[in-house]
Each structure stands twice: as structure tokens, then as C-alpha cells.
Amino acid sequence: MKIFRIFLFMLIIVVFSSCSTNKNAIVAHRGAWKTNNLPENSIAALRHAIDLKLPGSEFDVWRTADDSLVINHDAHYNKLIIEETKYADLSKFTLFNGEKLPTLREYILEGKKNNKYTTLVCEIKPSEISKERGKMTALKVFETVKKFNAEKMISYISFDYEILKQIREIDSKTSLQYLEGNKSPLEIKKDKITGVDYHYSVFKKHPEWIKEAKDNKITLNIWTVNDADVMDWIIDNKFDYITTNEPELLNQRIKNSF
Template sequence: MKQILLPAAMLMVLLSSFGLSATAQKKSRILFAKNPIVAHRGAFKKNQLPENSIASLRHAIQLKCTGSEFDIQMTSDDSLVINHDPHYNKLMIEETTYAELIKTPLSNGERLPTLREYTLAGLKGNTTTRLVFEIKPSKISKERAQLVAERVVRLVHQLGAAPMAVYISFDYDVCKKVKALDPQAHVQYLNGDKSPEEIKADGLDGVDYHYSVFQKHPDWIAQAKKNHIALNAWTVNTVTEMDWLLANGFEFITTNEPELLAERLQQTPPAKGWRLVWSDEFDGTGLPDDSKWNYDVGGNGWGNRELQYYTRADSNNAVVKNGKLIITARKEQREQNSYTSARLVTKGKGDWQYGRVEVSAKLPSGKGTWPAIWMLPTNGKYGGWPASGEIDIMEHVGYNPDTVYSSVHTKTFNHVKGTQKTKGLLLGTADAGFHLYAIEWTKNGISFFVDDQPFFSFRNSGKGAAEWPFDQPFHLLLNIAMGGNWGGKYGVDENLDTAIMEVEYVRVFQK
């Protein structure tokens, strides 16, 4: 069939004849779900439904997701069909007729749906879930992709679906074509190579990128908000990424796990009134971000007869790779010390008075190791240690690998006197997997959590700074010590050449 591209003005005239007044009437009855959940290819995974099936779409609507995404291809006889891949049952969709494609049903018995069938199913009984039309690029030609865009927009208006529609595409020209055809349409770009300012300049409405793009360009998050460009990320299926996006206030999160994301919406810090003020997701490569981290340096025993020399900006001891900060203690001589290691300290804006501090980490193993996630006062308002306080979010000693500890130290309560306030938690997988270590610190007390479960708290007694010096800014430290009064209580494994602590992220929230 010969492909005819209609001029935009002519198509807009055609669109006006397809019930736009009806869509305007429908718009007042729509109240989209107030959550960021966009079901990717419908809500298919939990109930093992076919992706992009009408059943998966209906389930997304039943879950009241704010959106359900689906993929549009065009057959050789110009039928618009719903399928993610360019091929179906080993047949290239653009080179195969619809009659040939539907000879093979989906795994639940449905036939491969047309866009008309899918859209009508999405409209039925639905006033909460956006229909997210992804127009796939054509492998035949750019002109064919433009034709698909025209036909999709025309059909959306024919069916009265415009108030429910969001358009997305990896083809930037398709995005601009849709906007030219329908200036009221909400259009988001998928490919991740345009800044929010470029998107705004071209009149589009949203950046809908893989979450890693935003981790590499965190400034784009603020840029999008400043320019009123919608923020969407795909395809987000793990708690770590979900929590990060929720903490950063993303309007939409596209996921194969809508049920899991719904759970996280109830459990994350923003749901409890916390606002992200500082974070490091460790998404670069090389040395830690020097705008966020400094180093304590030296090997003087650090008041605890420790055996390591802390280095400065040495990738042998502190490096970012594969989305994690890797702190490594190494058995090597440095001055009078038999180990090197790293002790990272937050800098610049990295000190806070009150808040929720989260660190996701996997701890080292081996007798003699002493990793810590802890906080010290920035200005020492009440004098030197321990008068101005210390908050140990997590400490671990290798000779007791199944337990992590949390403590506070003050002038009245400290380990020199044997009066420190501390508690251990049995956690047999501390060195085998990642756990979330956190505190929630207010003027009334400090609560300690492991994997969001509270296990220890220290309350403000109201008796003054000797017991409660925690009314001043503190900064965060991450390190591995070797040996020392506590870590080396039962010696150090002479065969231990390296000890590694991995950190997935650090996030700080305030009310």
C-alpha cells in the first residue's frame, strides 16, 4: 500500500471532525490515580500474563496505576498492533500482514491486539489510568515512523481517548510530529540524549529515560523541575532504584513490578515526611566525588591502637565502580603501619543537624576487621571527644561476624568509662549481602534501624550537653579500620590480604 503523509494542518482538520467535543466532556470526569506507578507493558509479571496483552492492561487499571504503557508497531498491510519487539513469533511485524500474525495467539489465548482494540479496552471503565502510547521507531524508514505517528494520533482522537493519552517514543522526530499534530498532547522522549532544557525548547513535555541516565546526570532532575518538564524513569524493578527515584520526587516510574512499587510508596522516607537533601549513588567510575568526600589521612593509631594508614584519594583503597563505593583495607606497609585503608568524610554541604541518614552497605569479613559507618560533630560545640558526641550508625568486628552494633558516645556515656550506650543486633549476613543501616535523629532522640527495622534508641534526657550534645551539625564517616582495641581484641588474621566494604548509596533526609 502506498504511504501518504498528510500535512499537519490537514490532519488537524481531520482530527477536529472526530469528536473532540466528546473528549472535552470526558476530561472533566477523569481523576488520574495519585501515584507515580506506570505499568510497563501492562501489569503482567505477578500474575504471569502476556506482556502488552489486554489482560495485563486491565490488571494495571484494576491496580489503579497512574499509567499503563504499551508498544505500537505497524504491519505490512498498515494495521497498528501492540507488541514490544519488532518481530512476533519470529515474523518481522513490518514485513508481515496482520492476518498472518494472528495465526499464533498470545500465551493466554488472546490474539495479538490491534491498537483500536487495545485503546477501547483501556477506556472501558477507566478514569484513573493513563494510556501510554509508545510509538516504536520504524526499521524501514523515518517516513514510515511519521506515518505511524499520524495514524496513532488520528485513532486516539477518533476513539475519544485524547484526555487519557500520553505519547512516548525513542524517535525524537516522532515526538515532535505528535506535538505538531496535537499541541495539547503530552509527549515524552525516551532515548536519554536530550537535556530537559532541550526538551522544553522543542515544546515537548517530559523526559522519560532509563534511571541510569538521571544517575549520571543528577543535575537534569533539578533542571526538569525548574522547567516544568515531567520526570519519568524506566524500567525500575528493584527497591534501591525505586527508593532513589521516590526520594528525588519523580512524577512517574515505569516498572515491571507495580505491586512492589506500591509497597515502597508506603514505606519510603518521603511517605513519612522526609525530604532528600544530600546523596551519593556512586554511579561514576574512579575516585569518589571530590565535591562530596574528603579523607582523614595518616597512621597514628587513631586513639585505638589501630594498624592501618589511611590514604588520600588512592584508588587502591577507595574507588567507585559498578555502581558502588569500594573501600579496601590492604596488607601493605606504610610508614609504621602494616595496612592501608581509607576513611572518607563528607565535605561541603555534608553536615547536618537532625535528619534521617541511610547507608546501604556490605561489610568485610575476616578476624581483625573493624568497619564503621558513623558521625562526628563538625565544629565540636562542647569541646573535644567525647564531650561533643559521636553517633555510630553501624560498627562491626570481624571476630564476631554475625553481629552489628550501634552506639552513642557523650561526656557521660562513652567507652573509655565503659558507660557507652550501645546495642548489638544478630545479623548473620552482614558480610554476605547488602543491608540498610540508618538513623532517625531529632531533637528528642536518635533511633537506629537495620533494614528499616528499629532496634535501638537513645533519648534526649533533657539534662544538658554532658548527656545530649546532639544539638549541632554532624558529618558522616565511612571506613575500615584494622586491629585496634576492639577490632583486634582477638588478633588479626595473618592470611587476610584484603578486606572490602561495598557501599551502594548514602542518602540524607530532613523533615
């Protein structure tokens, strides 16, 4: 009887682990900023995501006119177009918590501090100047990541398919996820893109893509999920990652699902 109890206990652990590992992993959208009223894409938002031990923290990268790689969501910062402005001029304006506009270098260095759990999900923004500039930005981002030996903690995402293909040309293994939502999992598999990271409305329209991705070992990520009912639908479908502005709420919904 004692041996049977031990066997049953170990079986429960194995089953629970297989259900929870790499399924419904939380990615904080632009860092974990909302609860503590932090600036999006700030060092502080990244640090809070790491302190929460979240599986992922997403951030956005642009390249300035003088080739600095900076973290910001929109194409403009304080009414200045990032791609047409030098970093020195951008950095004159601080975020509302007093931080200066962070660079990719600073973001990576912060991400490496006391971090055993959180992947940095790097969105390379499509260039509004040209496709070629976007591909060059991708190369510079990759070079910076490699310079600071951060390859194992970075996953790349983009709305620009050519940016992802550019990175795949120089790295055959790194994680790449496509954001636009206009290609099936089988289509991206042909180009050796490892994941789809689509708005939840895309998967509502194409529920067959969920199974197609799973059958073909394509990573499933989904954005940006803030509504509890939508969270529950996604949790039931066992996505690999869920990107959200509400990591604390999502964490509670996942716990409630067990």
C-alpha cells in the first residue's frame, strides 16, 4: 500500500507538470507596468516582470537616425520621429517616472540581472522608411544581443516577415514568431519561423490553426489578452504563451483553471 501511494503521488506530479510546463506561460506586454503605474517599455516595467518571475516580458525596438537601438512602442517619441532623430535629441525627454529613454543595451543588461525565469521577447518594429532599413535594424539588434551573450534569453517577434527571415539567415535556431496573422502555421514552417503570435481574433476566425500549430510543433503565442473571458478560452486551448497587459489577473485565471 505504501509503495502504491508513492507511485500515485509521483504520477500526479508528472501529470501536473506535463499540463503546466510551457503551456499558458504569461508574457507581460511592454513589461509589467499597469498595476504599479509604470511607463510601458521602461526598465522599471521590465524589472517588475522579472521580479514576478513571469516567463516572458515583451518590448519594442526602433533604430534612430544615428543607429542607436531604443525601446519604445510608437514610431514617435515626444512628437519626434524616432527613425529621423538622433538619440541625443530623444534622450532629452524622460519617461514619466524619471527614466531616460532606454536603449537595447541597457534593457539587455537589466534583463540579465537576477533573472532565472523571464525571456525577453524582442519586437523589432517594421521600418517606416524602407524594408531594407528594417532588415538592417534586425541585423543590428541581433549583433547587440550577441555582443552581450544574451542569445539564450531572447525571443524575436515582428509584424515584418522579412525581418524574421533576415534573422533566420544568420541564426538557424533562435526563436522567431510572426505577428501579422495573415499566414497559417504551415506557411511559416516552410520558412523555418518557429512560432505564430497573433491577435486572439485571428485564432477565433481560424480555430483550425491552433491544432495545425500543435500538430506541426509551431509555438503558439497570442496577444493582447486582457479580458477574463478571453483568457479562459485561451487557457482551455492550452496556448504556449499568452501576452497580456494584466499578468496578475491572468496568473489568477490560470490558477483557477486547475
